[in-house]
Amino acid sequence: MTERKMIDENDATLPESLRRAILADLKPVKPLSPPLHRAVLLVPWTLIALATFWWKFGFRPDMPQLGVLLAWGFSVAQLLLALMVAVSSLREAAPGSGLPRTTLWACAVGALGFHLAGLALAFRQSPFPSPPGLDAAERTACMYYEFLIGAPILLLGLGLLRRGLPFRPATAGALAGLAAGLLADSSWRLICPFTFPSHVLPSHTGSIVGMVILGAAFGALLDRLRPAAPR
Amino acid sequence: MEPAESSADELSALMVRYQQGEGQAFEELYRTLSPPLRRYLISLSRNTTVADDLLQETFLQLHRARHTYQKDRPVRPWAFAIARHAFLMDRRTKSRKGFDLFPDGEAPDLPVPPEVEGLADRQALNRALREVPEERREALVLHHVVGLSFQEIGATLGIRGGAAKLRAHRGMVMLREILLGLRQAGGAE
Numbered sequence: 001m002t003e004r005k006m007i008d009e010n011d012a013t014l015p016e017s018l019r020r021a022i023l024a025d026l027k028p029v030k031p032l033s034p035p036l037h038r039a040v041l042l043v044p045w046t047l048i049a050l051a052t053f054w055w056k057f058g059f060r061p062d063m064p065q066l067g068v069l070l071a072w073g074f075s076v077a078q079l080l081l082a083l084m085v086a087v088s089s090l091r092e093a094a095p096g097s098g099l100p101r102t103t104l105w106a107c108a109v110g111a112l113g114f115h116l117a118g119l120a121l122a123f124r125q126s127p128f129p130s131p132p133g134l135d136a137a138e139r140t141a142c143m144y145y146e147f148l149i150g151a152p153i154l155l156l157g158l159g160l161l162r163r164g165l166p167f168r169p170a171t172a173g174a175l176a177g178l179a180a181g182l183l184a185d186s187s188w189r190l191i192c193p194f195t196f197p198s199h200v201l202p203s204h205t206g207s208i209v210g211m212v213i214l215g216a217a218f219g220a221l222l223d224r225l226r227p228a229a230p231r
Numbered sequence: 232m233e234p235a236e237s238s239a240d241e242l243s244a245l246m247v248r249y250q251q252g253e254g255q256a257f258e259e260l261y262r263t264l265s266p267p268l269r270r271y272l273i274s275l276s277r278n279t280t281v282a283d284d285l286l287q288e289t290f291l292q293l294h295r296a297r298h299t300y301q302k303d304r305p306v307r308p309w310a311f312a313i314a315r316h317a318f319l320m321d322r323r324t325k326s327r328k329g330f331d332l333f334p335d336g337e338a339p340d341l342p343v344p345p346e347v348e349g350l351a352d353r354q355a356l357n358r359a360l361r362e363v364p365e366e367r368r369e370a371l372v373l374h375h376v377v378g379l380s381f382q383e384i385g386a387t388l389g390i391r392g393g394a395a396k397l398r399a400h401r402g403m404v405m406l407r408e409i410l411l412g413l414r415q416a417g418g419a420e
Contacts, residue, residue: 014258014261014262014265015287017287018261018287018290018291019258021291021294022254022257022290022291022294023254025294026252026253026254026257027252028250028251028252029250029252029297029298030298031250031298031299031300031301031302032298032299032301034301034303093299094299094300094301094304094309095296095299095308095309095310095312095313095316096304096305096308096309096310096311096312096313096386096387097301097304097308097309097386098312098389099389100385100389100390100391100394101389101390102391103391163298164296164299165292165295165296165299165313167312167316167389168389
């Protein structure tokens with residue numbers, strides 16, 4: 001702690017040690033842009049990944065059965081929900097602007113629920129199992145690709161969080177992970193043709209959950225690596 | 232008018248100047264924000280020495296995080312959230328190291344809401360306020376002593392404005408009940 005000073009209730013004299021510490025480090029700073037502007041930075045990689053995998057694998061063959069709404073509509077909606085989650089994560093990084101815990105839970109559960117609803121509807125519309133004997137391999141492949149898309153988004157999200165000062169770093173990181181997972185899945189779900197719960201729950205939803213756990217862990221870690229305040 | 236009651240726009244303009252590297256703006260901010268922040272920190276830490284240390288820690292953190300302030304948002308919840316975090320971190324460190332969080336003999340006069348000042352003497356008011364659970368006392372002090380709106384308290388504490396109002400209201404009801412109990416006990420003696 002710095003210089004100790006007894007003052008009366010309304011005394012507002014600036015302690016000399018504090019004045020010196022502040023004036024020694026008084027360079028202009030660029031204020032953070034609004035959370036939505038920063039959250040949008042997470043989208044380009046999702047689109048690049050989608051274009052790359054479409055070029056490599058093509059879109060899922062059951063697109064006609066799913067229809068535009070269930071294929072593209074759900075992906076776009078999931079992307080928008082992911083953006084909303086990213087915004088709530090970035091709001092955590094600015095003191096006094098974090099959302100109430102209940103709102104954050106509602107936002108996270110709602111986004112995950114929407115993702116699960118998309119899986120269920122796709123299964124109902126086009127039940128498509130993975131080839132016999134290749135279940136595990138397909139699951140691993142989907143997890144790999146979802147992480148391949150999601151990991152850079154998560155890193156970018158954590159980088160954006162680190163620019164701020166999140167007081168609940170694990171929560172902010174978990175939300176960044178959820179946003180990354182949902183964004184990754186919003187593009188990969190247009191490529192992967194398998195809809196059976198035995199495939200999509202562990203590989204697609206599992207990747208999102210994995211990303212949430214990673215985000216929470218790295219969020220807490222980033223907080224420990226934060227540089228100290230000037231003295 | 233007390234410095235703490237500067238308008239939100241003035242505070243916001245000061246913050247912007249501070250972000251641009253103007254030392255004078257920091258000093259003005261300190262003059263405006265330090266009395267209410269100190270009152271808040273005293274009510275949290277119940278110790279003037281700790282509160283003074285935390286006040287300096289708050290301004291150091293505020294300096295480090297000055298880029299996180301966005302000019303379309305109010306300054307006070309931003310600053311009070313930083314102060315609260317400084318207190319919580321300090322408490323966590325002390326409790327890990329096994330320090331006494333509220334050592335005897337150092338208890339200062341807590342900031343008391345003007346609405347109840349006439350109900351008892353200073354000592355009884357302090358005793359009663361200490362009996363109000365922390366989360367209610369915090370909302371009570373922030374609203375009735377510091378003068379934050381419920382919306383601002385919600386933003387500071389990370390809860391809804393309605394929840395902040397409920398906490399402050401319940402805190403005030405409890406404080407009045409305790410004071411009434413103390414008065415009746417005093418009368419019976």
